[in-house]
Amino acid sequence: MxxxxxxxxxxxxxxxxxxxxxxxxxxxxxxxxxxMVIQATHTSEEILTTPPPLGPGVHSxxxxxxxxxxxxxxxxxLNSVIxxxxxxxxxxxxxxxxxxxxxxxxxxxxxxxxxxxxxTMMLPWLVDLIPWFIIVTRxxxxxxxxxxxxxxxxxxxxxxxxxxxxxxxxxxxLLDAARIDGCPEGLIFFRVVVPILTPALAALAIMNFLPSxxxxxxxxxxxxxxxxxxxxxxxxxxRGDPYRGMDYGVLMTATTMALAPVMIVFWLAARRFISGMxxxxxxx
Amino acid sequence: xxxxxxxxxxxxxxxxYIAPFxxxxxxxxxxxxxxxxxxxxxWWKGMGRQIFVAFDNYKALFHDRTFYKALYNTAYIWVFxxxxxxxxxxxxxxxxxxxxxxxxxxxxxxxxxxxxxxTIAVSLVFSTLxxxxxxxxxxxxxxxxIQPISWFHGNGGWIKPxxxxxxxxxxxxxxxxxxxxxxxxxxxxxxxxxxxxGANKAQILGRITIPLMKPVILYTLVLSFIGGMxxxxxxxxxxxxxxxxxxxxxxxGLTLATQLYEIGxxxxxxxxxxxxxxxxxxxxxxxSIFSIRLFAGRGERV
Numbered sequence: 046m047x048x049x050x051x052x053x054x055x056x057x058x059x060x061x062x063x064x065x066x067x068x069x070x071x072x073x074x075x076x077x078x079x080x081m082v083i084q085a086t087h088t089s090e091e092i093l094t095t096p097p098p099l100g101p102g103v104h105s106x107x108x109x110x111x112x113x114x115x116x117x118x119x120x121x122x123l124n125s126v127i128x129x130x131x132x133x134x135x136x137x138x139x140x141x142x143x144x145x146x147x148x149x150x151x152x153x154x155x156x157x158x159x160x161x162x163x164x165t166m167m168l169p170w171l172v173d174l175i176p177w178f179i180i181v182t183r184x185x186x187x188x189x190x191x192x193x194x195x196x197x198x199x200x201x202x203x204x205x206x207x208x209x210x211x212x213x214x215x216x217x218x219l220l221d222a223a224r225i226d227g228c229p230e231g232l233i234f235f236r237v238v239v240p241i242l243t244p245a246l247a248a249l250a251i252m253n254f255l256p257s258x259x260x261x262x263x264x265x266x267x268x269x270x271x272x273x274x275x276x277x278x279x280x281x282x283x284r285g286d287p288y289r290g291m292d293y294g295v296l297m298t299a300t301t302m303a304l305a306p307v308m309i310v311f312w313l314a315a316r317r318f319i320s321g322m323x324x325x326x327x328x329x
Numbered sequence: 330x331x332x333x334x335x336x337x338x339x340x341x342x343x344x345x346y347i348a349p350f351x352x353x354x355x356x357x358x359x360x361x362x363x364x365x366x367x368x369x370x371x372w373w374k375g376m377g378r379q380i381f382v383a384f385d386n387y388k389a390l391f392h393d394r395t396f397y398k399a400l401y402n403t404a405y406i407w408v409f410x411x412x413x414x415x416x417x418x419x420x421x422x423x424x425x426x427x428x429x430x431x432x433x434x435x436x437x438x439x440x441x442x443x444x445x446x447x448t449i450a451v452s453l454v455f456s457t458l459x460x461x462x463x464x465x466x467x468x469x470x471x472x473x474x475i476q477p478i479s480w481f482h483g484n485g486g487w488i489k490p491x492x493x494x495x496x497x498x499x500x501x502x503x504x505x506x507x508x509x510x511x512x513x514x515x516x517x518x519x520x521x522x523x524x525x526x527g528a529n530k531a532q533i534l535g536r537i538t539i540p541l542m543k544p545v546i547l548y549t550l551v552l553s554f555i556g557g558m559x560x561x562x563x564x565x566x567x568x569x570x571x572x573x574x575x576x577x578x579x580x581x582g583l584t585l586a587t588q589l590y591e592i593g594x595x596x597x598x599x600x601x602x603x604x605x606x607x608x609x610x611x612x613x614x615x616x617s618i619f620s621i622r623l624f625a626g627r628g629e630r631v
Contacts, residue, residue, distance in 0.1 A: 052528055056429075059427040059429065062426050063427060063430065064429065064430070064608060065428065067424060067425070067436055068454065070421060070440065071436070071439045071440070073498070074439060074440055074442060074443060074498070075439075076455070076501070076559070077451065077454045077455065077458060078442075078460060080454065080457070080465055081454045081457075084457060092457075092463055093462065094463070095463070095466070095468060096535065097463055097468050098467050099465075100429065102517075117570070122331075123545045132621075133445045138349075139349045139350045139353070140348040140350065141352035142347070142350065143346060143347045145345045145346060146342070146343040146344075146346040147347070149343075150339050150340070150342065150343035151337075151339075151343075152340045152344060152572040153340070155343075158347070158351065161359065162354070165358055165359065165362065167363065167551075167555065168610065169555055169558070169609060169610050169613055170559065170561055171559050171586060171589060171606045171610070172361065172362055172365055172606045172607065172610050173357070173358070173361040173365070174361075174365075174589070174593070174606065174607075175359060175361075175365055175368060175593055175599055175602055175603050175606065176360065176361030176364040176365050177361055178362075178593075178594075179375070179599070180356070180357070180361075182361075194359070195353065196353070196356075196357035199349075199350050199353040199354050199357070199358065200352055200357060201354065218580075222333075229336070230338040230339060230341075230342045231338075231342050231345070231510055234346070237615075248426070255445055258447070259446070259447040259448060259449075259479060260446070261449050261561075261562050261565075262447065262561050262562065262565075262586075262590075266594060276447065277447050277448075277449035278449075280447075280449050280450055280453060281449055281566065281571055284453060284566075284570065284571075289391070293457055293460075293463075294522045296453060296457075297453075297454070297457065299455060300450045300453050303447065303450050304446050304447065304450050304451075307445055307446065307447075308442065308445065310441065310443045312438065312442075315434070315437075315438035315441070316434065316438075318441075318445060319437060319438065320442050320505055322441075322444065322445075322503070323503065323506050323507055323510065329472075
């Protein structure tokens with residue numbers, strides 16, 4: 046056998062090995078989701094048999110009916126939408142305004158304010174937790190979305206992120222041109238700058254929407270009534286006492302219902318999501 | 330005159346623009362940091378008088394055996410999870426970056442999927458996979474002739490491995506994407522030069538890829554300290570903490586963050602809980618500074 050032919054076979058072998066390893070990892074990644082969907086189609090009795098069901102069953106509707114009978118699931122879904130969208134919208138507004146001011150203007154205390162912001166960016170969230178809880182309790186925001194939305198409406202990283210983007214993507218000449226054309230200072234941002242910011246805003250939106258959609262610890266402390274709960278909380282509620290047994294089929298149905306929309310949206314725009322969620326690392 | 334007016338207009342606009350951010354940031358970002366430091370020096374049950382106790386909360390914490398248990402568990406989970414996540418993520422990124430893989434974006438999206446899901450949802454899924462009488466994993470083990478494992482009971486010895494697997498499963502894709510982007514950023518010419526000089530794949534990896542990836546690895550390491558030392562959702566769900574079983578059997582799944590929940594929100598000792606929060610912050614800071622030193626110390630600066 047000639048040397049190139051041997052090399053070609055060796056390279057084919059490596060190729061197969063590489064793809065096999067990636068394939069195996071893909072299977073391991075998706076197996077839990079597969080089991081979730083499968084169990085959502087079975088009753089708890091079926092799931093508790095040996096061997097456990099590995100293929101689809103016929104009890105999806107029965108499980109669905111039980112989910113919506115036990116908890117106000119769609120209400121909880123709507124709550125999650127309201128909370129996450131409000132947080133995202135406010136963050137985009139406040140962070141792009143703040144980032145713009147830091148990128149474009151000179152003003153007294155600018156350096157001090159920016160240094161403060163940078164200094165708190167990497168702090169662990171546990172440090173904020175107890176004072177946050179005390180503040181929202183004092184404001185009588187228990188069982189109110191305000192407890193989640195208002196404190197999360199600002200992000201130090203978001204301001205930093207928008208400032209970096211505006212500094213490197215918005216030419217000062219553009220702002221001067223707008224001034225010469227008679228655009229009031231306070232409106233330049235909205236008329237001229239916002240259209241340029243779309244990619245940065247999209248990334249920031251993803252960075253804020255997903256964590257608030259999936260957030261558990263903070264809502265757990267303030268939302269105690271089933272009607273106001275967000276999705277992660279209602280899943281925890283549905284699960285009940287793990288040492289007394291639970292209805293696995295019903296629980297996995299609710300879990301599937303909670304995960305499916307996010308996964309579908311992710312798969313429709315995977316590139317965008319991935320770059321949004323890792324943006325801090327790659328560009329920041 | 331016109332210039333001066335324009336200048337004032339700019340300053341007014343600037344302050345107007347940063348005002349909403351800074352007002353909220355002051356109340357919910359800055360004040361809590363200072364206030365929890367203050368609280369950590371007081372004895373306070375959330376209402377009534379705050380009594381200044383100096384370092385008593387810290388002393389109580391450092392004499393509390395459950396604190397060391399939580400610290401040990403958190404460190405254990407961090408170490409073993411990140412032995413899977415960091416080298417694993419690097420390996421997967423390296424494989425993806427080879428010429429053998431065509432659909433790189435598809436694979437990235439596949440491995441990234443667990444990251445977009447709610448930790449609560451996937452923790453519940455894992456708790457059924459690791460079910461004791463009916464779980465798929467035990468059934469599989471039985472098929473291999475291995476005794477089924479009591480994942481959450483027994484002496485609690487399997488609780489941490491389950492948390493580690495869940496955590497690694499969720500985070501490997503995120504680290505992979507970061508490493509992959511870093512590798513894509515390395516100049517192709519460097520590889521070609523090395524190949525012309527006769528370097529083999531291992532030498533290229535050890536002498537070019539890894540050294541150039543050091544800042545990226547450091548970044549993922551520091552972020553992993555911030556995330557890993559505060560791990561809450563996974564142990565909370567897997568040990569059934571909602572119903573008071575904080576930490577599960579033998580408290581084998583008790584972490585620093587779940588202990589903070591226990592102290593602050595079940596026992597209601599806001600002072601001690603704040604002291605714990607500051608202790609966790611100190612641990613993260615020390616680990617981060619240590620790894621930055623370590624990375625900057627060897628050869629070139631990061």
